[in-house]
Amino acid sequence: MARKRQEDPPxxxxxxxxxxxxxxNLLLCFFVLLFSxxxxxxxxxxxxxxxxxxxxxxxxxxxxxxGEGQLISSGVSQLNQLSDYVSDVEYEAEEEDTDEADPMxxxxxxxxxxSEEMYDEITELTEKFNIDNKVDVKIDGQNHYIKLSIxxxxxxxxxxxxxxKEALPILNKVGDILKEYSDCLIKIEGHTDNVxxxxxxxxADNMDLxxxxxxxxxxxxxxxxxxxxxxxxxxxxxxxxxxxxxxTPEGRAKNRRVEIKIYNxxxx
Numbered sequence: 001m002a003r004k005r006q007e008d009p010p011x012x013x014x015x016x017x018x019x020x021x022x023x024x025n026l027l028l029c030f031f032v033l034l035f036s037x038x039x040x041x042x043x044x045x046x047x048x049x050x051x052x053x054x055x056x057x058x059x060x061x062x063x064x065x066x067g068e069g070q071l072i073s074s075g076v077s078q079l080n081q082l083s084d085y086v087s088d089v090e091y092e093a094e095e096e097d098t099d100e101a102d103p104m105x106x107x108x109x110x111x112x113x114x115s116e117e118m119y120d121e122i123t124e125l126t127e128k129f130n131i132d133n134k135v136d137v138k139i140d141g142q143n144h145y146i147k148l149s150i151x152x153x154x155x156x157x158x159x160x161x162x163x164x165k166e167a168l169p170i171l172n173k174v175g176d177i178l179k180e181y182s183d184c185l186i187k188i189e190g191h192t193d194n195v196x197x198x199x200x201x202x203x204a205d206n207m208d209l210x211x212x213x214x215x216x217x218x219x220x221x222x223x224x225x226x227x228x229x230x231x232x233x234x235x236x237x238x239x240x241x242x243x244x245x246x247x248t249p250e251g252r253a254k255n256r257r258v259e260i261k262i263y264n265x266x267x268x
Contacts, residue, residue, distance in 0.1 A: 107266060111144040114264040118146050122177060122262070129173040145187075145261040148174060152192070152213070152256030159200055161212035163220060171217065174260065175225030185263040187233045188221075190214035193252035194239040211236025217258055 119139040126132040126148075136149040155167045163171065178186060190210035203209040211234070218234035221227045244251035 111264060111266045112141060114266060115139055115141065115144045115146065118181070118262065118264055121180070122146050122148070125177045125180070129176070131170050131173050134170050135174060140261075143263075144266070145263045148177075148260040148262070150174070150258050150260075151253070152258065153253065155217070155258055156213060159197065159203075159209070161203070161209060161216050163216055168220075171220055172225070175221050175227065178221065178227055178260070178262070179225065181262050182228055182231065184231065184265060185233070186227075186231055187235070187261040187263070188214045188217050189241075189259045189261070190217075190234075190236045191241060191255055191257050191259065192239050193242075193255045194246040195252065205238070207236050207238040209236070210238045213258060217260070 116139065119137065123132075123137050126135050126137055134150065134154055138147045138149070139145075140147060150170070154170065155163055157164060190213035192206040192210045194206075197203055197205055197209060200209075203212060214234040214236055218229075218232055222229045222232060239246070239255070242251075242255045243257075244254040246252050246255060
């Protein structure tokens with residue numbers, strides 16, 4: 001009697017391995033999808049890559065697994081903890097938008113920095129030229145200019161707009177300072193107190209007088225000091241921008257002044 005031939009075992013991997021491989025592929029696709037929709041923290045991303053490398057051995061450059069592939073190899077139950085490793089896209093985008101600098105805010109900060117630098121430089125120059133006792137230097141942080149204030153009695157006699165000869169050395173040194181900022185907008189403003197002009201045929205009122213004084217300073221700085229007329233403005237403010245009370249002689253004396261405002265390059 002002939003011996004029955006033994007059947008060959010089925011070729012290839014066992015059937016259960018195909019199912020297992022499909023499951024692993026689906027899990028891998030699932031994580032790849034999460035990565036494509038999310039922004040990943042760099043440190044936690046490295047942990048995830050290392051864990052995938054330990055579990056599937058598909059990331060050739062992955063580092064050693066953390067705790068024997070703690071994120072993946074522990075099973076699907078770890079999915080509930082995935083939020084600890086992967087940040088939501090919308091949350092990250094919102095956080096980045098919050099941290100991103102506002103262009104207008106940046107420009108405002110740069111204006112402030114430039115104004116502070118100009119203030120320090122001009123203060124040093126007034127001390128160097130020994131006119132700090134005649135020229136008051138202030139910074140306007142809101143409008144971004146440096147203000148040089150010169151008392152009216154220093155520059156002019158009462159009721160006139162011609163610059164006194166003894167004031168020319170002071171104005172000459174002020175012009176030297178302004179030359180350092182020839183590219184900046186410079187505004188010259190004349191100011192008076194609130195006492196009306198009487199018996200003056202040359203100036204109708206305080207507005208005329210304040211404007212004439214500003215123009216006198218403008219003429220000196222352009223003609224004698226060579227400053228560019230296109231960067232200088234002159235105007236009269238009369239009594240309408242006081243810095244002290246007009247009810248006392250001291251306050252009125254402070255209000256009679258010429259102000260020179262130097263705007264930084266970002267405030268043109």
